[in-house]
Amino acid sequence: MSSSPTVTTPALVALYREHQVGLIRMAILLVGDEATAEDVVHDVFLRMQDRPPRLDDEGKLLAYVRAAVVNGCRMVLRRRRWSWGRTEQHEPAVWSAESAAILSEDRREVMRALQRLPRRQREALVLRYYLDLTDEEVSQAMGIRPGTVRSTMTRALAALARELGGEVR
DSSP, X not given: OOOSOBOOHHHHHHHHHHHHHHHHHHHHHHHSOHHHHHHHXXXXXXXXXXXXXXXXXXXXXXXXXXXXXXXXXXXXXXXXXXXXXXXXXXXXXXXXXXXXXXXXXXXXXXXXXXXXXXXXXXXXXXXXXXXXOOHHHHHHHHTXXXXXXXXXHHHHHHHHHHHTTOOOO
16 A cells, blocks of 8 residues: 555535636536546546545645546547447537527537547547647646647647638648
8 A cells, every 4th residue: 555645625616616617617628528427537526525536735636636637538529439349520509599599500410520529529629629738738637648648739730720610730
């Protein structure tokens, strides 16, 4: 067993309160719907409450949680592929007339194009551009090397540009 200190419940509660919305939004972009995204994030925090992680530095807790949410999203997508044969395309829900007006066609098209990308490319784009993480932070969340993050990002941006009918710059 590790001699690293266990993360305390107050630290988990504080992290949840501060980052819950951002983690759910990240998960929405990965799994395609809000209810599933909320479930993934809540499951991560419930598991950590039952079995708190042991970290050398409590400052690494957010990176640990991001990685756990990304892994939870991967698990959901694997289950969907297994039960449905393939992942369905996400059509954002309309909660009100105002939200329908705000959700423009351009944004919906980008979301559809993002969902058509391979999982790894989609994850890299969401972590880098939505959460504004550094290459090092993306590599920690995805469990890959920083150099692999950069090459994945290059391929993802080129594929996204092709999907949207644009040119790669």
